[in-house]
Every structure is written in C-alpha cells, then in structure tokens.
Amino acid sequence: MTWASEYVAPMLGTRVRLHFEEYILRAKLRLDLPTGADLNKESSVTAMQAWHAFIYLSEIFQQTLQLSSQILFIFQQTNGGLIFTLLSLVNPVLVTKGSRYLWLQAFVFYSDNLSYLRLRALSLLASDDYREDFVSGHIGPWISAEYKKARERLGSISTSEPFSAYRLRATPIMSILTRLSGDFPMLFWAANAILDPKNYTVTSFAILQQHSQALNLTCQTIYFNFAEAVTSFSQVKELYELANIENKIPGGDQAYPNFAHNSEKGMGFELKNVSFAYPGGKSKDNAIKNVSLKIPAGHLVVIVGANGSGKSTIIKLLNRLYDVDSGEIIVDGLPIKDYRIADLRKVQALLTQDHKLYPLTLAENIGLGHPDHVDNIDMILQAAESGGADGVIKRQNDGVNTVLHPKLKSILDGLEKKAELSGGEKQRIVASRTFMRFLSGNIRFAVADEPSSALDPKGEHQLFQRLRESGGGKTMIFVTHRFGHLTKHADLIICMKEGEAIEMGTHKELMARGGEYSELYNVEAQAFAVDTTL
Numbered sequence: 001m002t003w004a005s006e007y008v009a010p011m012l013g014t015r016v017r018l019h020f021e022e023y024i025l026r027a028k029l030r031l032d033l034p035t036g037a038d039l040n041k042e043s044s045v046t047a048m049q050a051w052h053a054f055i056y057l058s059e060i061f062q063q064t065l066q067l068s069s070q071i072l073f074i075f076q077q078t079n080g081g082l083i084f085t086l087l088s089l090v091n092p093v094l095v096t097k098g099s100r101y102l103w104l105q106a107f108v109f110y111s112d113n114l115s116y117l118r119l120r121a122l123s124l125l126a127s128d129d130y131r132e133d134f135v136s137g138h139i140g141p142w143i144s145a146e147y148k149k150a151r152e153r154l155g156s157i158s159t160s161e162p163f164s165a166y167r168l169r170a171t172p173i174m175s176i177l178t179r180l181s182g183d184f185p186m187l188f189w190a191a192n193a194i195l196d197p198k199n200y201t202v203t204s205f206a207i208l209q210q211h212s213q214a215l216n217l218t219c220q221t222i223y224f225n226f227a228e229a230v231t232s233f234s235q236v237k238e239l240y241e242l243a244n245i246e247n248k249i250p251g252g253d254q255a256y257p258n259f260a261h262n263s264e265k266g267m268g269f270e271l272k273n274v275s276f277a278y279p280g281g282k283s284k285d286n287a288i289k290n291v292s293l294k295i296p297a298g299h300l301v302v303i304v305g306a307n308g309s310g311k312s313t314i315i316k317l318l319n320r321l322y323d324v325d326s327g328e329i330i331v332d333g334l335p336i337k338d339y340r341i342a343d344l345r346k347v348q349a350l351l352t353q354d355h356k357l358y359p360l361t362l363a364e365n366i367g368l369g370h371p372d373h374v375d376n377i378d379m380i381l382q383a384a385e386s387g388g389a390d391g392v393i394k395r396q397n398d399g400v401n402t403v404l405h406p407k408l409k410s411i412l413d414g415l416e417k418k419a420e421l422s423g424g425e426k427q428r429i430v431a432s433r434t435f436m437r438f439l440s441g442n443i444r445f446a447v448a449d450e451p452s453s454a455l456d457p458k459g460e461h462q463l464f465q466r467l468r469e470s471g472g473g474k475t476m477i478f479v480t481h482r483f484g485h486l487t488k489h490a491d492l493i494i495c496m497k498e499g500e501a502i503e504m505g506t507h508k509e510l511m512a513r514g515g516e517y518s519e520l521y522n523v524e525a526q527a528f529a530v531d532t533t534l
C-alpha cells in the first residue's frame, strides 16, 4: 500500500496541480487591468494549495480510522475501558489546546529593545557591505567597544525566535499538568491492579501503555493536520472564487462596428469633462483633469507634453483599459461603456514601449498580433518587414523559429546560448506584432505611444511612415516627445500639461498662438539651430 501510494501520489499530484493551474490561468486571463492589479496585491493562491488540501484530507481520514481502531482496542482490553480511554485523551487535549503555537496564527514580530537593535546594527556594520568603510575609516575598534557595551546592557534578556518565546508561560502549572496527564491512564491501571491483581498482568500493562501513547500521538496529529486543512480549504475556496471575480470594467451589449452609425474612416471620439486617477495611485492629483476634446474619425492626432502630463493615460482611457472616474467618453456617438469590450479590442491596435516580448518563438511574437493567423508565415514575414524586424529575424540561426526566453536567459546562459535582442531589435519585433494586427483588416483605431525610444532616427522615421500607411486613413494617435514630420502632418495636436489638455490645434495654429506647444517646439528646434557664434 505504501509503495502504491508513493508511486501514485506524484502522478495524481501532477494531475491535480495542472488542473488547478489551468483553472487559475483561465481565471486570470479574463481579468482587466484594474481588477488584475488588485488581485496581484491580495491573492497568493496557487495550484499547489489544492493538492495540499487533498493530502491533508486524506491524512485526516487515515488518522481518524487509526484513532477509532486504537480507541476500540483500549476500550475492549480493560475493565474500566471507558475511563481509561477518556484519561488517555486528557493529555492530547492539554497539549493541543493548552499550549501556545505561533505557527497556527498570523503574526508580525518586532523588537523595541534598544540594546538588541544596537547589537543587530553593529553586526550589520561588520558585514562585507561596509568593509571598505570600516577598513579605510579604521572604525573596527569602535564597533567592537560599542558591541560590548550593548551586550552588557542587554544582560540575560532572551533573544530567542518568536516561535519559542511565544510558548513560554509565566507559571509552571500548565507544564506540570500536561506532563502528569500523560501518566493518568497508567496510574488508573496501577490503582486497578492493586485492587484486583488477578485480572492484570505486566504484559497487558506494556500493551496498554504503548496503545495509550499511540492514541495520544494520533490525536495530536489529527488536531494539527485539521488546523492546516482549514487554512488549505480556505485557500481552495479562494481559488474557486477566482473564476467569479467581477471585472471592474464591465462590457456593454452594443456590437461594434455597427455600420449604422460608424464612419468608414474609423473610430471617432469625444471626451466630455473627463477626470481620472489610477486606482491605488500614490499621487493626490488626478492623472487626467476635466479634459474635453473631440477626435474626428480618420484624423491623425499627435499628443505632446512633458513627462507625467497624462498622454499615456488618455490613450489607456480611449482603449478602455481603464474607466473614467467622472465625465464621459463617446465613441461614434455612443458612450464607450455601451459597447462589447471584445468588439472594441478587435478593432484597436495599441503599440507602446511597455509591450513586452513573449517567451515564445519570434513567429508567435509577431503572429499573435492577429491570433487567427498566428501560423501564417507569409503574413508574419510581411508584418516583420513593415515593423523593420526582417533583418533581426535573418540574423538569428533559427530565423522565425528562434525561441525567446527572457526570464530563463540568465539561468540558461551557461548551458546554451539563447537568443538575445537589443532594445531596438525588441521594439522592431513588438512593432511587427502591431503590423500583423493591421493585416487582420479590422483595425479602425491605432495608437503608437512612444514606441520608438530605442530606435535609431532612420528606424523611427520608417516606423511612423509605415504605421501611417498601414493605418489606411483610419483614426490614429501618436504620442511623442520628438517634433518633426508627425507634428507637421497632424490633423490635430493635443498639448497636455499636468493632466489637462491645455492647447489643441494644428502645428501652424499652435505655433501662431505662442503658448506651451510653441515653447516645447522651440526648445527642441534650438538644439538643431545653427549657432553663428561657433
């Protein structure tokens, strides 16, 4: 039986763990950004916990059977079977209920003893981190002297770990009682043997003593396993609840596109007095404050502004990655909240510098821009060419089949040379994913949020050029810090400052206005102006 359980347990364990891993994977994949961010802070639930709960349950079952057979045996073997059995149970009850165990509780521990804290600080000072300091500053003798003083001040105060410190009691009563109770059953047996020596043998004493101790141990094991099982089961409950977590961004039931009121030129937006602060954000200021603007369908829009002025936040709201706190966003005449979220995602393409390479092949990294055609190599190569990643692919020994393992890379480096891409090469692959998305033919709104920070100037120019071409005249927004062709060709420039859209218009209009935009533009232009004093 032991062999069988040892043989079967790992296989069963894998099945249970993978079943719940898949369950967690599915549950997490359906969560939107704000819900997912909350969950990451709160939940530590893992598939392994389900397996642990199963193990505890089977152990409790097995030990309960063991306990019943032990009780039955003791009960039958003695004259005062019931009393003997009850006395055998006193000790385990005292050990489990009367003792103080920290590991069954949630706890925080700290020390407020200044001498102890001083000792820890001085020990730290003698570590390698500070070696250069204490050697060059010759502060070793001072550290030793201070350590001695702090040690004397601490005296005999215990510095033991909280686990053992918590178990100490002020009086010995409980300890004496617990020890004595272990001998209660045998004292009872001895008293009976004195009164009626004919019915009691030394052999029966030995057998009963052994069984009484075994019973004691089984009771304690059940108690502690039960405490662990309760925790495990609450974790399993949490695991099941994962699938029922409500997303913070609920979808509507309006299909999109619904050509009754959509323009052929793509999505049109209107922001009405929109304000937004990131959930759990540290800043007391809103990321977006009372922004009202219109983005007509088919317009090429450029958003400019200083770092932290809210450019990316506007993009996230237009993509409905977050919902506004107040105000409203209208898409093609209807509130954005009325549309089905999956429909909106299908017609939007978002390219930012936050997008990551996946730990998959280069082909999948690009192909997943259009999941229905993730195996279509011709389409992938076409997208790679548009994204400027064709050269990157050619340089890899395995071409599009090169597997990227960003997280495993450092571990595997010593074993096998894994593909490593430069920052600019990564951006080209990620950009190609967006071009793959364009090839779906569904895109009605595309955004490029500073996707070119690691690209060389030629690469950046080509990227913007091709994005505009691939966008096919549909609504497009570029977020950029660099003024150039884009801003000059933009139908609309939105200039952000501290969460507000302070200026809007074309390049010409904003330059003529002489406000924030022209100031930002002139700062950049001056860097390239011919300095006649040189």
Ligand SMILES: Nc1ncnc2c1ncn2[C@@H]1O[C@H](COP(=O)(O)OP(=O)(O)OP(=O)(O)O)[C@@H](O)[C@H]1O
Pocket (backbone or CB within 6 Å): 278, 280, 281, 282, 283, 287, 305, 306, 307, 308, 309, 310, 311, 312, 313, 314
């Ligand atoms: N995920 C987040 N959680 C909390 N606060 C955020 C988050 N993202 C941005 N913020 C804050 O919101 C404000 C606007 O940020 P946003 O990213 O929109 O600025 P930006 O204009 O795009 O900046 P940059 O030019 O540096 O990319 C900033 O104060 C920023 O710190």
